[in-house]
Amino acid sequence: MNDSLLEFKDLRVHFFTDEGVVKAVDGVDLSVPRGKTTCIVGESGCGKSVMSLAAMRIVQKPGRIVSGQILWHGKNGKVTDLSELSPSGPDIRKVRGGEIAMIFQEPMTSLSMLYTIGNQIGEVIRLHQGVSKQEARNRTIEMLRKVRIPRPERLVDEYPFRLSGGMRQRAMIAMALSCNPALLIADEPTTALDVTTQAQILDLMLDLQREYGMGIMFITHDLGVVAEIADYVAVMYLGRVVESADADTLFNNPKHPYTQALLGSIPKITATRQPLEPIQGMVPNPFRRPAGCSFHPRCAQAMAACSEIVPEAYRIADGHIARCLLYADNQPAGGEPAQSMMRSMR
Amino acid sequence: MSTQPASGQQQGDILLQVRNLKMYFPIVKGAFGAVKGYVRAADDINFDIRFGETVGLVGESGCGKTTVGRCIVRAYKPTGGQMLYYGSNDGQVVDLAELSEDQVRPYRRDIRMIFQDPYSSLNPRMPVFENVGEGLLNLTDIRGKDLEERVKDAIVRVGLRPEYIRRFPHAFSGGERQRIVIARALVTNPRLVVCDEAVAALDVSIRAQVLNLLENLRNDLNLTYLFVSHDLSVVRYICDRVVVMYVGKMVESAPVNDLFARPLHPYTEALMSSVPIQNPRQRNRGARIRLEGEVADPSNPPTGCYFHPRCRYAQERCRVEQPVLREVAPNRMVACHFAEELDLQGAIQA
Numbered sequence: 001m002n003d004s005l006l007e008f009k010d011l012r013v014h015f016f017t018d019e020g021v022v023k024a025v026d027g028v029d030l031s032v033p034r035g036k037t038t039c040i041v042g043e044s045g046c047g048k049s050v051m052s053l054a055a056m057r058i059v060q061k062p063g064r065i066v067s068g069q070i071l072w073h074g075k076n077g078k079v080t081d082l083s084e085l086s087p088s089g090p091d092i093r094k095v096r097g098g099e100i101a102m103i104f105q106e107p108m109t110s111l112s113m114l115y116t117i118g119n120q121i122g123e124v125i126r127l128h129q130g131v132s133k134q135e136a137r138n139r140t141i142e143m144l145r146k147v148r149i150p151r152p153e154r155l156v157d158e159y160p161f162r163l164s165g166g167m168r169q170r171a172m173i174a175m176a177l178s179c180n181p182a183l184l185i186a187d188e189p190t191t192a193l194d195v196t197t198q199a200q201i202l203d204l205m206l207d208l209q210r211e212y213g214m215g216i217m218f219i220t221h222d223l224g225v226v227a228e229i230a231d232y233v234a235v236m237y238l239g240r241v242v243e244s245a246d247a248d249t250l251f252n253n254p255k256h257p258y259t260q261a262l263l264g265s266i267p268k269i270t271a272t273r274q275p276l277e278p279i280q281g282m283v284p285n286p287f288r289r290p291a292g293c294s295f296h297p298r299c300a301q302a303m304a305a306c307s308e309i310v311p312e313a314y315r316i317a318d319g320h321i322a323r324c325l326l327y328a329d330n331q332p333a334g335g336e337p338a339q340s341m342m343r344s345m346r
Numbered sequence: 347m348s349t350q351p352a353s354g355q356q357q358g359d360i361l362l363q364v365r366n367l368k369m370y371f372p373i374v375k376g377a378f379g380a381v382k383g384y385v386r387a388a389d390d391i392n393f394d395i396r397f398g399e400t401v402g403l404v405g406e407s408g409c410g411k412t413t414v415g416r417c418i419v420r421a422y423k424p425t426g427g428q429m430l431y432y433g434s435n436d437g438q439v440v441d442l443a444e445l446s447e448d449q450v451r452p453y454r455r456d457i458r459m460i461f462q463d464p465y466s467s468l469n470p471r472m473p474v475f476e477n478v479g480e481g482l483l484n485l486t487d488i489r490g491k492d493l494e495e496r497v498k499d500a501i502v503r504v505g506l507r508p509e510y511i512r513r514f515p516h517a518f519s520g521g522e523r524q525r526i527v528i529a530r531a532l533v534t535n536p537r538l539v540v541c542d543e544a545v546a547a548l549d550v551s552i553r554a555q556v557l558n559l560l561e562n563l564r565n566d567l568n569l570t571y572l573f574v575s576h577d578l579s580v581v582r583y584i585c586d587r588v589v590v591m592y593v594g595k596m597v598e599s600a601p602v603n604d605l606f607a608r609p610l611h612p613y614t615e616a617l618m619s620s621v622p623i624q625n626p627r628q629r630n631r632g633a634r635i636r637l638e639g640e641v642a643d644p645s646n647p648p649t650g651c652y653f654h655p656r657c658r659y660a661q662e663r664c665r666v667e668q669p670v671l672r673e674v675a676p677n678r679m680v681a682c683h684f685a686e687e688l689d690l691q692g693a694i695q696a
Contacts, residue, residue, distance in 0.1 A: 043549040164640055194406035194576065196637045199620035203636060221550060224579070224622030228629060247626040265554035267583035269606070269621050269693045270628075276583070278554035282519050 004073055005183050005215045006032040006055060006100075011068035011083070013047070013054050022286045024050040024063065026239035029313065029333075032183065034073075037209065037216040039226040039247075042236035045283055048219045051236075052185045055217075056096050057087040074099060074182075098128040101176035105188040107168035111160040117144070118156035121175045128179045143174040147204060166197035173204065180212060187219045202229055223266060227251055232319075235259050238284070238294040241313075245320035255322040257299045293325065301326060357398040360432050361538060361570050362418070367391040367427035367443070369413050373645060385645045387413040389594045391427070392671060392679070393587075395538065400564065400571040402585035402602070404578060404617075406641060410594040415540045415574045418442070419459045420450050431456075433537045455485045458531035462543035464523030468515040468530075474501070475511035478530045485534060500529040503567075504559060521552035525559070532563065542574045557584055578621050582606055582693075587677075590614050593642045593652045596671055599679045607692045610680040612657045615690040635691075651682070659688055 013025040025047040032038045040048045053059045055070050070082040072095060085092040104110045112120060121143060122136040131139070137156065144152035147170040160168055169189060176184055186205070190198040206229060209216055220226060226233055227247065234244040235258065243256035254260045264277045281298045284290055290297050296306035305325055314327040321333040368391075370384040388410040395401050403411045417424045420442060429442040433456055442453060458481070461467040468477050479497045482488045488496060498508040504525040515523060524544070531539050541560065545553045561584060563569055575581050581588055582602060589599040590611065598611040609615045619635040639656050642648055648655055654664040663683055671681040682688070 043551060166640065194641075195578070195620040196406060196616060197640075198622075199634070199636055202622075222622070223550070224624050227624045227626050228622040230626070251624065251626055262550060263624070265551055266624065267554075267557070267579045268624055269579040269582055269618065270623060276554040276558060278558060279551035282521055282552060283549070 003034050004031045004071070005034040006073070006217070007069070007071040008051065008055075009069040009071065011051065011054060011070060012066040013050050013059055013063055014066045015063040017062055020287045023239050023289065024286070025054065026289075028068075028236075028239070028241055030234050030241055030244065032215055032217050033232070034182070034215050035209075035213045036231040037206075037218055037229050038232045038234065039218045039220060039230035040234050040236060041220055041223060041226050043221060043283055045238075045286060046236040047239040048236050049187055052102070052187055052217060052219055055082060055185065056100060056102055057082060057085060057092050058096075059087075072100070094128075097124055097181075098179050099181055100183045100185060101179065101181040102185040102187065103169070103172045103176050103189050105191050107165065107172045107192075108160065110172060111168060113159065113161060116157050116159055117163075117171050121171070121178055124175055125178050139178065140174075143178045144171070146177070146208065147171070147174045149174070165193055166200065169193065169197075169201055170204070173201075173208070177208060177212065177214070181214055183215045183217060184209075185217045185219070188221070189218075190225065191220070191222070198225070205229070223251075223263065235262070238286075238289060240294070240323060242295065242324070243320075243322045245316070249317070249320050255316050255320070255327065256324050257301045257326070258295050259322075261298075261300070293323075357396075359397045360394050361397045362395040362432065363428070363430040364391055364393050364395075364414075364418070365428040365430065367414065367417060367429065368425045369410070369417055369422055370425045383645055386594045386647070387644060388417065388424075388591075390671070391589075391591075391596050393589045393596070393599050395570060395572060397433075397537075398564075398568060398570055399586040400573050400584055402581040402588040403572060403574045403591065404576065404581050404588060405591035406576060406617075408593075408641060408644065409591040410644070411574045411576075411591050412542055413594075414591075415459070415542050415572060418538075418572060419457050419540050420445075420454070421459075451485065455481070455534040456536055457538045457540065458534060458536040459540045459542060460524075460527055460531050460544045463547050464520055464527050465547075467527055468523060470515050473512055473514050474526055477515065478511070478526060478533055481530060481534045496533055497529075500533040501526075503532060503563065504529045519552075521548055521555060524548060524552075524556055528556075528559070528563070532567070535567075536569070538570045538572065540572045540574065543576070544573070545580060546575065546577065553580075560584065578618060578693075590617070593647055594644050595652055595681065596679070597653065597681050601677055604678065605692075609690050609692055610674065610678065610685045610688070611653075611682050612659050612688065612690065613653050615692075616656075616658075618693045619691070621693070659684060 008030045011028045015022040072080045121140045125136040230247040233250045261279045292307040296302040313321040313333040314330040315333045369388040372381045375382040424443045651664045654660040669681045
């Protein structure tokens with residue numbers, strides 16, 4: 001995709017703990033396009049959150065980026081490798097909050113209890129846009145109105161604990177969008193909310209995307225939410241993207257056995273009772289990742305080669321890739337010569 | 347370890363009748379404990395649980411569904427109303443709501459609970475054996491070898507290995523812990539199990555395993571479930587009948603297929619419409635119903651129907667007169683003035 005906003009190239013983020021090394025993100029290739037919604041979906045521990053934290057350069061110790069690139073296509077065509085910036089330097093600070101904004105699952109822990117809503121949003125605006133206090137306040141009220149918070153002129157002076165969960169998440173979105181970022185990273189932003197509130201927030205995010213044209217990188221475990229909002233979807237398992245495609249293809253023509261199994265194991269509100277087919281076993285211990293394809297011990301279609309060869313990403317169709325040996329006859333998506341050697345081993 | 351129906355009870359007979367159940371929590375203010383009002387967490391709840399069925403209790407956070415579940419296991423003593431239990435071994439009908447702490451003890455074996463979070467509901471300092479066997483120690487005379495056998499039985503039932511009983515909870519994954527929590531509920535041979543968001547904290551691939559396990563256990567052991575959940579897709583999958591709550595009130599109850607095909611209460615309709623559908627081809631966002639505003643405060647609810655400020659069909663009558671729960675068709679209860687006139691849409695058909 002030429003219209004990339006953020007590109008992960010063979011990104012590896014490992015955590016060096018006393019018990020061993022956890023390879024939370026282990027070779028992710030992904031492109032997040034401009035102005036569209038890209039959903040990253042996977043179970044807990046698959047590395048989806050760590051990947052987004054790496055893009056913001058806020059991975060906590062003992063984790064660090066081991067290798068790979070995070071290419072940010074900023075304003076006027078300038079490409080920056082975010083993985084090379086100092087995590088506390090001035091360059092990343094300009095990007096973080098200004099060009100890339102992030103919202104988290106639990107708004108109560110990301111807002112400070114000691115400052116008013118207006119104080120916290122106003123600070124972001126003053127830092128990144130260098131306007132006066134009064135102007136920042138006016139813009140804050142304007143943003144709160146945009147996220148459909150009732151009576152924003154009064155709410156701007158309230159403390160976060162006076163707001164409900166849905167209102168707090170709206171305030172977070174207002175803060176994130178106050179500097180008109182090119183990319184909004186949303187890490188499970190509706191998981192803590194009730195379904196009716198979740199529906200309101202998703203609608204709001206899509207409306208604001210239409211208005212501001214920002215790209216959204218939406219991290220979630222909920223395939224229902226993905227189906228509602230995604231343009232593109234990447235499915236992750238144990239630190240790697242196992243399949244990625246546009247939303248329609250992924251839901252109606254999934255290729256990777258993990259994606260297929262995931263879709264088959266979820267009860268659907270529209271269908272009458274049909275037996276669920278759970279995925280066997282459980283997500284492996286992060287210290288002991290299975291050899292070969294990490295999914296093979298749980299895979300219904302596993303072959304002998306799956307326990308030995310780490311599958312590369314194969315091209316299924318334009319914009320649709322799957323990391324699975326079932327498709328080893330297809331073109332590799334990356335097309336590096338080293339990888340085709342492994343194919344001949346099969 | 348199958349539960350035999352009490353004296354002549356069989357599939358379809360009533361096991362528990364909840365009548366006008368009320369649970370009010372006082373709001374205490376000031377140093378002298380003056381009561382300033384009540385949070386009506388559950389108010390006038392009416393439903394039956396039949397032997398062998400799974401009844402779903404759904405609603406959003408704060409609607410009182412967990413409170414009702416906790417009243418039934420008598421973690422709370424209800425403020426008012428009845429909970430008539432038909433499952434006792436001597437064939438007598440007992441009102442669980444009235445019994446004192448001592449009187450209720452024999453029934454604690456019959457009615458058990460499974461909690462949401464398998465990380466906080468197991469004691470980390472006890473091995474699995476003690477966590478699971480505690481109920482038997484406290485509620486029965488079973489000791490020694492028999493106790494160990496019963497615990498092992500329960501552990502095997504939920505798909506774990508008997509030697510696991512010596513390990514501590516931290517050695518298990520979330521899905522395995524939830525199996526241990528289920529074993530703990532099963533070990534006393536209960537008739538009724540209250541599952542409070544039993545799969546909400548689990549990953550999707552594990553969730554299906556546990557749902558299937560619950561389903562198999564129900565069939566094998568003649569269990570009856572009250573399934574408290576906010577997840578309508580899960581409720582649709584596992585329940586036979588559903589009770590919908592809003593701000594402590596029951597708004598509707600119906601057999602599961604009827605409810606999803608044609609809800610009768612506007613809140614149920616809006617709730618279903620908010621659930622994401624797992625197919626991008628059915629996005630069709632314009633046709634979806636979106637609730638405005640927020641859930642009412644149960645300590646200071648609106649006048650009339652609690653749902654009227656957010657209801658798209660609300661009329662003057664809804665503002666002043668509180669609707670009563672009434673039976674509009676066989677097995678279908680609803681609390682809405684206009685239930686017969688409204689033609690509401692169910693979950694969109696695939």
